[in-house]
Amino acid sequence: AQSVTQLGSHVSVSEGALVLLRCNYSSSVPPYLFWYVQYPNQGLQLLLKYTTGATLVKGINGFEAEFKKSETSFHLTKPSAHMSDAAEYFCAVSDYGNTPLVFGKGTRLSVIA
Amino acid sequence: NAGVTQTPKFQVLKTGQSMTLQCAQDMNHEYMSWYRQDPGMGLRLIHYSVGAGITDQGEVPNGYNVSRSTTEDFPLRLLSAAPSQTSVYFCASSSLPDSNSPLHFGNGTRLTVT
Numbered sequence: 369a370q371s372v373t374q375l376g377s378h379v380s381v382s383e384g385a386l387v388l389l390r391c392n393y394s395s396s397v398p399p400y401l402f403w404y405v406q407y408p409n410q411g412l413q414l415l416l417k418y419t420t421g422a423t424l425v426k427g428i429n430g431f432e433a434e435f436k437k438s439e440t441s442f443h444l445t446k447p448s449a450h451m452s453d454a455a456e457y458f459c460a461v462s463d464y465g466n467t468p469l470v471f472g473k474g475t476r477l478s479v480i481a
Numbered sequence: 482n483a484g485v486t487q488t489p490k491f492q493v494l495k496t497g498q499s500m501t502l503q504c505a506q507d508m509n510h511e512y513m514s515w516y517r518q519d520p521g522m523g524l525r526l527i528h529y530s531v532g533a534g535i536t537d538q539g540e541v542p543n544g545y546n547v548s549r550s551t552t553e554d555f556p557l558r559l560l561s562a563a564p565s566q567t568s569v570y571f572c573a574s575s576s577l578p579d580s581n582s583p584l585h586f587g588n589g590t591r592l593t594v595t
Contacts, residue, residue, distance in 0.1 A: 377521065400581050411485075411571055411586030412524075419581070458523065468514060468539060469584060473523035 370395055370461045374472035382480050387431075387446040389475045391459030394440070401442045402460045402469070403433055412458060418442060429453070454479045483507050487572050487587035494562040494594045502557040502590050504572030510585070512575045513555040517541065517568040518589075524571065530555055531577060562594045 375390040393399060401418035416427025418435050426432045429452075433444045442459060459472040488503045506513065514529035516539075526539030530549040544566060546558040555574075559566060570590045576582035 402583060404584075409588075411588045412573075412584070413586070414583040417581065417583055468526050468529050470526070471516075471524040473521060 370399055370463055370467075370470050372459050372461045372470060372472040374457075374459050374475050376475050377473065378476045378478065380478040380480060381449045383451055384448050387444070387449045387453065387477065389444040389457050389459075389477065391433075391442045391444065391472060392440055393442065393459075393461045395461075395463070400462045400469075401433075401435065403427065403431070403442075403444050404458045404460060404471075405429075406456045406458065406474075408455075415444070415457070449477075449479045451479050451481065453477060485572055485574055485585050485587035487570075487590050489590060490588070492590060492592050494559070494592065496562060496564060496594060498562050500559050500562065502559075502570055502572075502592070504555045504557065504587060505553050506555075506572075506574040506585070507553065508574065508585065509552060510574035511552070511577050512582075513549065514539070514573050514584070515545070515547065515555070515557045516571045516573065518571060519568050527557065527570075559592075564594045566592065567594045568592060 371394040373392045403415040404412040405415050406412045416425050431446045456474045456476045458474045460469045462469045485506045511532045515527040516524040518524050525541045528547040530536045572587045573584040575584045
């Protein structure tokens, strides 16, 4: 079964600084990979998803993620943090076929003015 | 544009009471699922369904029942509530997972069991 590890339960950055949120998955076979964002008191929204063949995936709100098969990683980045980026971010993975999505434990991003 | 609708938004139960959390989607999605979210634990899958009449257990199914009589609805039943079931519950739907289709989430039900 797939599993996903998010390094760092809380990340704090200054406004305008680089955002880097780390995600590693367990399988040697590239699965489906996603990043979701959760704003306070809301459900999760899709930020971006991995498409086979692409190494750099662009999402909404200026976020992007780089798929590195050799490192089984799918880290999320944004060049310049904005106050509105403060939220919890979840990496998720699933295998091919009708297998459910497995989520990481989440990383809470704080943005300091 | 309703998407995934969950009711109620908040609920307080006493230990031993039963209740049903409702989930409905209007996107004709085959796949529906229930997750619970607890601090430091991320989202954990309770039950899921790949179509009407088909359900399966997830990571934490004990104490919960589901049924899928229609494509649109996927209610989650707590048979005898326990304090350990205090959590935020999310329903999510998508086209079948193997289509690389993302999940659409409801806004959650915050449940407290005293």
